[in-house]
Amino acid sequence: xxxxxxxxxxxxxxxxxxxxxxxxxxxxxxxxxxxxxxxxxxxxxxxxxxxxxxxxxxxxxxxxxxxxxxxxxxxxxxxxxxxxxxxxxxxxxxxxxxxxxxxxxxxxxxxxxxxxxxxxxxxxxxxxxxxxxxxxxxxxxxxxxxxxxxxxxxxxxxxxxxxxxxxxxxxxxxxxxxxxxxxxxxxxxxxxxxxxxxxxxxxxxxxxxxxxxxxxxxxxxxxxxxxxxxxxxxxxxxxxxxxxxxxxxxxxxxxxxxxxxxxxxxxxxxxxxxxxxxxxxxxxxxxxxxxxxxxxxxxxxxxxxxxxxxxxxxx
Amino acid sequence: xxxxxxxxxxxxxxxxxxxxxxxxxxxxxxxxxxxxxxxxxxxxxxxxxxxxxxxxxxxxxxxxxxxxxxxxxxxxxxxxxxxxxxxxxxxxxxxxxxxxxxxxxxxxxxxxxxxxxxxxxxxxxxxxxxxxxxxxxxxxxxxxxxxxxx
Numbered sequence: 001x002x003x004x005x006x007x008x009x010x011x012x013x014x015x016x017x018x019x020x021x022x023x024x025x026x027x028x029x030x031x032x033x034x035x036x037x038x039x040x041x042x043x044x045x046x047x048x049x050x051x052x053x054x055x056x057x058x059x060x061x062x063x064x065x066x067x068x069x070x071x072x073x074x075x076x077x078x079x080x081x082x083x084x085x086x087x088x089x090x091x092x093x094x095x096x097x098x099x100x101x102x103x104x105x106x107x108x109x110x111x112x113x114x115x116x117x118x119x120x121x122x123x124x125x126x127x128x129x130x131x132x133x134x135x136x137x138x139x140x141x142x143x144x145x146x147x148x149x150x151x152x153x154x155x156x157x158x159x160x161x162x163x164x165x166x167x168x169x170x171x172x173x174x175x176x177x178x179x180x181x182x183x184x185x186x187x188x189x190x191x192x193x194x195x196x197x198x199x200x201x202x203x204x205x206x207x208x209x210x211x212x213x214x215x216x217x218x219x220x221x222x223x224x225x226x227x228x229x230x231x232x233x234x235x236x237x238x239x240x241x242x243x244x245x246x247x248x249x250x251x252x253x254x255x256x257x258x259x260x261x262x263x264x265x266x267x268x269x270x271x272x273x274x275x276x277x278x279x280x281x282x283x284x285x286x287x288x289x290x291x292x293x294x295x296x297x298x299x300x301x302x303x304x305x306x307x308x309x310x311x312x313x314x315x
Numbered sequence: 316x317x318x319x320x321x322x323x324x325x326x327x328x329x330x331x332x333x334x335x336x337x338x339x340x341x342x343x344x345x346x347x348x349x350x351x352x353x354x355x356x357x358x359x360x361x362x363x364x365x366x367x368x369x370x371x372x373x374x375x376x377x378x379x380x381x382x383x384x385x386x387x388x389x390x391x392x393x394x395x396x397x398x399x400x401x402x403x404x405x406x407x408x409x410x411x412x413x414x415x416x417x418x419x420x421x422x423x424x425x426x427x428x429x430x431x432x433x434x435x436x437x438x439x440x441x442x443x444x445x446x447x448x449x450x451x452x453x454x455x456x457x458x459x460x461x462x463x464x465x
Contacts, residue, residue, distance in 0.1 A: 002409075023380055027463070029328075090329075091354065091355075094355050096353065096357045096360070097358075097359045098350060098360050099361045102375070103364040106364060110368075116378060117378060117379060
């Protein structure tokens, strides 16, 4: 049976009970900033910080989900406890979503008993969902060694994963553009590792070389991002990929800069939300006088002056 | 279905539903049409693909913490396979996920499926709005069961 009391649920998470973990994720997803959601995170926080958080990002259709299927199976084989979270886009019109990542990795998940959760981004831009920070903490506290987070298929500016993951895999492939594309800002700046998928296709070696050259032109301090070519059909190159992920994991655990930046970003988001939820009632209070609003509209008052007038008349 | 119905219950917490065709059956046109219709009705839809085992279906439903599982079979194996899913749920003590059936299901089997806790059991030609309404009301029941005690 699933625990219905919060303290039992929290104990369940720490013991690694699947159903407690799964229900806790629903609570942080559906009831953000609620008493229950906050209490879960507060209580489990001391058990977090152990797992290696790996973000996988890249354009839609490049093979991120398939790659996670292969990676999670191979990591399980060498004795790691893997958890996977994959984010897909919600429709901005209906709020609905088709969470299709699972289908590409189902076989590995079943064979190795890997916990995997699909989340919809629920309107958040940037490639993540708001609940992902808390979700990762729950999986961390439940005893995962490695947590793989798949972002929404990313464009050039969906870079938020860099604030969540310790290691970011930027997955690219042949046919995405020539060296001019590779110089573009954004995606080239956030990868800790660059993975060229579909190495069996023509143009893949050229893509790999382009990325390597671009990276060589802009050294970024101590860590030099490697470029790994893989073939997801044969799993060629995956052993190198795992080696590089581990190497970066070790490197990053030593860096206090990254932990500080991550913690600060999360604080920023949390403060924003906390204040929003506190002031939500008050903001709505300014919007109750429909007659006043209508008269402002009919007088063609601009929104800034209208907002000032409403706030001043009440406050 | 009336637009915006039940918005207060599901606002910000969309219904999460798992679509599955357990057993040996490749007729997936129906379930793909439904997947799109449910998405357009504002649900978060997970489809596990063809040929999942009943164990896979129940595992996935639990890990994803869905409100409902919608099973579809057009090969006549529903009395075996749907039952297996219902039995697994019972033996694992999962009582807060609704199981809803569909496909080519003879009238005579419907009461038997209902008895196992599998509701709906819609056949070809059912208006999609009927199915969505049914899912919405079952999901609302499940959300009540999922409410945490302080």
